[in-house]
Amino acid sequence: MKSLEELKAIREKMQGQVGVRSADATDTRVVVGMATCGIASGARPVLNTLVNEVNEKKVENVTVTQTGCIGLCQYEPIVEVFEPGQEKITYVKVNPEKAKEIVEKHLIKGQRIEEYMLKKDADAKNYADFVKFDDK
Amino acid sequence: MYRAHVLVCGGTGCTSSGSAKIIESLHEELKKNDLTKEVAVVKTGCHGLCAEGPVMVIYPEAVFYSRVTVEDIPEIVSEHLLKGRIVKRLVYREAVSDEGIESLNDTVFYKKQTRIALRNCGVINPESIDEYIGTGGYEALGKVLTTMSPDDVIQTITDSGLRGRGGAGFPTGLKWKFASGNRGNVQKYVCCNADEGDPGAFMDRSVLEGDPHVVLEAMAIAGYAIGASQGYIYVRAEYPIAVERLKIAIGQAREYGLLGKDIFGSGFDFDIDLRLGAGAFVCGEETALMTSIEGNRGEPRPRPPFPAVKGLFGCPTILNNVETWANIPRIILNGPEWFASMGTEKSKGTKVFALGGKINNTGLVEIPMGTTLRTIVEEIGGGIPNGKKFKAAQTGGPSGGCIPAEHFDIPIDYDNLISIGSMMGSGGLIVMDEDTCMVDIAKFFLQFTVDESCGKCTPCRVGTKRMLEILEKITDGRGTVEDIDKLEELCYYIKENAQCGLGQTAPNPVLSTLRYFRDEYMEHVVNKRCPAGVCKKLVTYKIDPDMCKGCTLCARNCPVNAITGEPKVPHKIKLDQCIKCGTCIENCRFGAIYIE
Numbered sequence: 250m251k252s253l254e255e256l257k258a259i260r261e262k263m264q265g266q267v268g269v270r271s272a273d274a275t276d277t278r279v280v281v282g283m284a285t286c287g288i289a290s291g292a293r294p295v296l297n298t299l300v301n302e303v304n305e306k307k308v309e310n311v312t313v314t315q316t317g318c319i320g321l322c323q324y325e326p327i328v329e330v331f332e333p334g335q336e337k338i339t340y341v342k343v344n345p346e347k348a349k350e351i352v353e354k355h356l357i358k359g360q361r362i363e364e365y366m367l368k369k370d371a372d373a374k375n376y377a378d379f380v381k382f383d384d385k
Numbered sequence: 386m387y388r389a390h391v392l393v394c395g396g397t398g399c400t401s402s403g404s405a406k407i408i409e410s411l412h413e414e415l416k417k418n419d420l421t422k423e424v425a426v427v428k429t430g431c432h433g434l435c436a437e438g439p440v441m442v443i444y445p446e447a448v449f450y451s452r453v454t455v456e457d458i459p460e461i462v463s464e465h466l467l468k469g470r471i472v473k474r475l476v477y478r479e480a481v482s483d484e485g486i487e488s489l490n491d492t493v494f495y496k497k498q499t500r501i502a503l504r505n506c507g508v509i510n511p512e513s514i515d516e517y518i519g520t521g522g523y524e525a526l527g528k529v530l531t532t533m534s535p536d537d538v539i540q541t542i543t544d545s546g547l548r549g550r551g552g553a554g555f556p557t558g559l560k561w562k563f564a565s566g567n568r569g570n571v572q573k574y575v576c577c578n579a580d581e582g583d584p585g586a587f588m589d590r591s592v593l594e595g596d597p598h599v600v601l602e603a604m605a606i607a608g609y610a611i612g613a614s615q616g617y618i619y620v621r622a623e624y625p626i627a628v629e630r631l632k633i634a635i636g637q638a639r640e641y642g643l644l645g646k647d648i649f650g651s652g653f654d655f656d657i658d659l660r661l662g663a664g665a666f667v668c669g670e671e672t673a674l675m676t677s678i679e680g681n682r683g684e685p686r687p688r689p690p691f692p693a694v695k696g697l698f699g700c701p702t703i704l705n706n707v708e709t710w711a712n713i714p715r716i717i718l719n720g721p722e723w724f725a726s727m728g729t730e731k732s733k734g735t736k737v738f739a740l741g742g743k744i745n746n747t748g749l750v751e752i753p754m755g756t757t758l759r760t761i762v763e764e765i766g767g768g769i770p771n772g773k774k775f776k777a778a779q780t781g782g783p784s785g786g787c788i789p790a791e792h793f794d795i796p797i798d799y800d801n802l803i804s805i806g807s808m809m810g811s812g813g814l815i816v817m818d819e820d821t822c823m824v825d826i827a828k829f830f831l832q833f834t835v836d837e838s839c840g841k842c843t844p845c846r847v848g849t850k851r852m853l854e855i856l857e858k859i860t861d862g863r864g865t866v867e868d869i870d871k872l873e874e875l876c877y878y879i880k881e882n883a884q885c886g887l888g889q890t891a892p893n894p895v896l897s898t899l900r901y902f903r904d905e906y907m908e909h910v911v912n913k914r915c916p917a918g919v920c921k922k923l924v925t926y927k928i929d930p931d932m933c934k935g936c937t938l939c940a941r942n943c944p945v946n947a948i949t950g951e952p953k954v955p956h957k958i959k960l961d962q963c964i965k966c967g968t969c970i971e972n973c974r975f976g977a978i979y980i981e
Contacts, residue, residue, distance in 0.1 A: 250642040251650045253527045256518060263519025266425075269390050270444045270508055283469040297423060300388035313388060313447040315469030 265304040269312070276312045278331040279303075279355065284318035291344060292326035298345040299328070302352040310354055324367065330355060339367040387425035389466055390444045394507060396431030396594050397587070398748075399438040399625055403455070404428075407439055410455045414462040424466050427516075428981065430595015432507035434494060436747040437477060442489065442507070448491045451477040451799065479767075494746055497765050499735050499772025502550075502588075502711035503751045506595030511630050514637040517598040523643055525714035526602050528611055530651040538610040540564060542713070544721035546733035551669075551706030552580055552781060552810040553886070554732070554799040561610055563693035564701045568612030574697040575607045576704040577628070578674060579620035582666040583782030584833060586813030588737040589707035591749050592626035596711065597634035601644065601657055603713035608655040616657040619674050623664055631659055666783075666837035670885045671704045673839070685885035686843045706811065709738055728754030732798035740766050741834060742815040743773065755796040757787060762816055775820035777901070783830040783837075784890035786897025787823070806897040808890070813966065822919035823902040824909055828856040830894040845888030848879040852895065860920040864910040873899060918980040920967045925981050930955035933979035939969035939978065 250256060256365060281296040283286070292315075299313045319327050324341035330352060331337050338361055347365055354360045393399075393408050408428060415421050432440050437451035447672075448471050450461065457475055464470045471486055479492040489495055500506075509516040517523070518657040529538055542559025564573060577600055581589040593600065620628055635657055638644040646654045660678050667673045668683040675697045677683035696702025712734060716724045725733045732754040738761065739749055745767030751760060758778060762768070769775055777787040786807035788795070795801050799809050817826065831853045840846045855872045858864045876892035876899075883889045899906060908914050915923040928939075928948075933955035940948040940956055947963040950956030958969075958978075970978045 250523075250648065253649065254529055256523055258650075259515055259518045259597075260521070260524070263515050265386065266390075267509060267516055267519035269387075270392065270442075270447075281469075283467065285468070288468070293880060296388060300423075301386050304386045314386075314445045317468055317470040 265307075276310045276344070278335070279311060279313045279351075279356070280329045280331065281315045282317070282319040282325055282327040282329075283315040284322075286318060286322035287325045287327065290325040294345050295326045295328065295343050295348045297347040299352065302349055303356065306352060306357060308352065308356050321367075340365045341367050386891065389424045390446075391424060391426045391466070392429045392442045392444065392507065393426065394430070394438060394440045395428035395511075395626070396435070396506075396591055397624075398431065399440060400626065401911065404439040406455050407441070407453055407458060409461070410458040411433050414458050415466070418462055418467055420466060422461070427510045428512070429509060430511050430915070431591040431749055433498075433502075433503070433749040433751075434477070434746060435749065440477075446471065447489050448486060449477040449480055449492075450475045466924060473876055477731070483906060485897040489879070493764050494750075497756070498751050499736050499753050500751045501715055502592060502708050502801065503595070503749065505599065506591055506713070506749075509596065510857060511595050511597055512633050514598060514634065514643075516640060517596070521718065522598055522714075523602055525717035526605050526643065527649055529606050529717060530649045530653055535565065535568060535612065538606060538717070541717060541721050542610075545716045545724040546721075546728075546731075547709065547712055547716060547724065548732065548799060549706060550708035550712070550736065550811070552784065552808060556811060557705060557709055560693060560703055560705070561607060563691070564611045564696075564703045566701075572615075572700045573611055573613035574700055574702040575604050575611070575613045575616040576675070576678070576697060576702060577616070577618040577620075577710055578669060578671070578704055578706045579618055579624075580669040581621065581624075581707070581811060582669045582673060582837075583784075583811050583813045584830075585739060585741040586782060587739045588749060588812050590624050590627050592707050592711050592737075594630055597627075597630045598638065599714060600631075600707060600710045601634055601638050602712035604657060605644065605648065606657045606713055606717065607703060607705070607710075609653050611701070613703075614654045614656070617660050617678055617697070618657060619662055619668070619678055620662045621664060622661040625760075626748065628659065628661065635659070639903045647821045661720050665839070666833075667839045667885070670887055673885065674704065675702065684839050685887075691780040692807035708812070729796060729798045729801075731800055736797070736809065736812060738812045738814045740814050740816065742779075743769050743818040743821070744816040745770055748913055752797075754798045757794050757796055759793045761797070761814065762793075766816070767817050769816065773820065776817050776819050776821055777823070778817065779807075779815040779826065779830075779894070780813065781808040781890075781893070782813045782834045784808060784886065784893055785810045786893045787817075787826070787901065789901040791901075806893075806900050808893070820917055820919070822860075822915050822917040823898040823905050824856065824860055824915075825917075825919045827895045827898045827926050828853065828860060828936050831856060831891070834887065834891040837965045838891075842882075842884040842888060844879045844882040845884070845891065848875060848883070849888070849891050851875060852879070852892065859906065859909050861911040861922045862909070862920075866907070866910055869899070869903075869910065871908050924965060925960055926958050926965060926969065927961055927979055928956055928958055929977045929979060932975050934975055934977075936974070938972050938974065942972045944968060 306336050328340040328341045328343045411426050441450045458831045464472050480487045547557045548554040644656050664666050665683050668677045670685050673683045673685040692702045728734050735751050735753050737751045750765050777789045779787045835849050835853050838845045855868050879892050919926050935953040947959045955961050
């Protein structure tokens with residue numbers, strides 16, 4: 250090791266790895282439904298794409314994780330984005346291409362992608378109510 | 386890129402409860418589920434909650450699983466790692482609340498802790514230098530070599546208020562300053578004391594096992610500060626995992642050029658070698674340690690001259706404890722003000738304690754100086770098992786003393802502990818409940834010192850032996866009031882006249898128990914009674930005829946057939962045959978057997 254730059258390069262390379270190991274409440278959480286229904290409709294490639302994209306594009310303060318059945322099996326694969334202090338955004342029928350777009354537009358630029366989102370009616374109180382709406 | 390990280394503890398505690406097999410099984414199950422490219426398995430150092438081992442943390446959710454068995458692994462892999470459903474029944478019980486699963490850092494055990502020396506323990510793979518660098522490792526060394534003068538480094542450490550974590554609490558910056566003269570013209574050495582010997586203390590082992598590079602980095606920083614080019618780590622051979630990981634770490638650091646010639650192109654050379662101790666307690670004393678590194682029999686030598694003037698091989702030397710070293714890089718990076726903002730007026734920063742004895746959460750904790758004993762025992766430690774009452778805590782091992790319940794709320798720092806007759810010591814904290822006999826405890830520690838006295842000076846070699854004989858006389862019921870006075874006199878004599886720290890502090894356990902529990906000593910010599918029911922020669926086992934149902938269980942389990950009686954008739958103990966082993970009490974279902 251002859252220079253600080255070399256050290257910095259290793260640190261940056263490793264940060265994505267070691268950085269996962271913190272449970273910071275201020276992080277944006279991206280959650281992928283990975284129950285049997287999710288996996289069957291292709292949630293695993295979506296999850297892996299999200300993890301890789303977030304790491305490659307060095308998006309900071311974002312945790313990609315998984316959860317069980319969200320309860321909307323016909324919309325799987327589902328990706329939920331929880332931003333601190335904001336309402337949850339739910340993307341439905343996601344595939345790896347859409348996942349890349351979500352990282353690029355939503356996580357990096359802060360633009361929600363309306364067309365992939367679960368439509369929410371003003372009166373809907375819970376997911377059971379959503380199911381009635383727009384199956385596009 | 387892995388989406389999930391499974392961190393399995395590979396410290397000594399969890400290794401002995403089977404974590405190596407768990408790692409093996411994890412790899413197999415991940416392979417079966419085709420997850421090897423998505424999930425990383427990392428063997429880390431100690432997480433601190435040794436009582437709940439083997440422990441495992443899965444990120445990014447930060448779910449803490451405790452008491453995991455090999456049989457649980459298929460479920461964890463298929464449920465948690467594949468489907469994202471947390472296996473609730475295996476989650477550490479403190480982290481499960483009505484609202485669901487709490488984050489690890491919100492549990493009582495971790496919430497009250499501040500982890501500086503232990504910051505990487507249980508977080509990184511100690512056998513990977515890249516992971517250490519990933520958490521900011523070797524940046525402090527880089528900063529020191531490229532932007533600071535050696536005097537700046539010493540000033541920074543002095544300003545931080547860091548004191549030696551080995552026990553005595555000597556200001557670290559001052560120690561470095563004493564050895565800093567004449568840089569570049571004389572050979573000097575930097576040593577690490579990893580000869581942790583206090584019964585019940587294992588914080589140094591955990592740092593070495595969980596984060597070995599931090600010690601190497603800190604020693605190199607000190608080498609630059611005082612002008613030394615060679616370091617030695619003196620580590621006990623009884624710590625095989627620590628030794629192995631240190632060897633790996635030194636190899637990796639040399640490969641990266643973080644040890645060796647011209648580090649960071651600054652012209653500074655520094656290398657480190659390991660020396661294994663053969664298990665003598667006295668070798669934790671600084672001059673004995675250096676004598677042992679030199680290849681001689683580990684015996685202390687008189688001070689002065691102090692090691693800073695004439696230490697290893699007759700050269701100026703600084704020697705610091707593992708935990709002291711573990712604080713150095715953070716002080717350099719975060720600044721002395723940051724460190725000095727924690728703790729009490731004269732004791733800055735944090736201290737690691739190894740909790741043991743009668744306490745629920747046996748393990749390793751790091752708390753800011755000034756935390757009360759009550760917080761450590763009742764909150765972080767999870768209280769005393771079986772609803773028993775707190776009687777005292779022993780700090781400082783065989784060199785320290787006990788803290789009785791009346792000082793439960795004293796803020797723990799170096800000076801407060803000394804003022805109540807104990808000492809910080811390296812950080813072993815043994816909790817005792819009402820079933821502990823204080824005379825017996827004093828005898829236990831003295832037995833240890835007698836075994837470990839090197840024999841060089843008479844007060845220690847002969848004096849401690851005589852003390853032990855008096856204590857044995859007392860616990861055997863042959864003691865007199867004069868014996869207690871004689872014992873006390875001998876304590877002060879040894880304290881003043883022994884050559885090294887071992888002998889000078891050996892009477893402390895006796896002095897402090899005499900100070901706070903003199904009535905217990907008196908009870909032993911006047912009434913020939915052991916109030917806690919521990920000293921075998923002073924107790925008798927009895928069966929309460931009203932409670933005994935005559936079930937014969939005690940009689941059948943008695944190893945010496947000392948219990949007689951017909952079925953359904955209250956039994957009796959033949960006192961002349963009873964060896965007071967306690968087997969009958971353990972077996973009685975009616976609580977009919979008692980100690981008097």
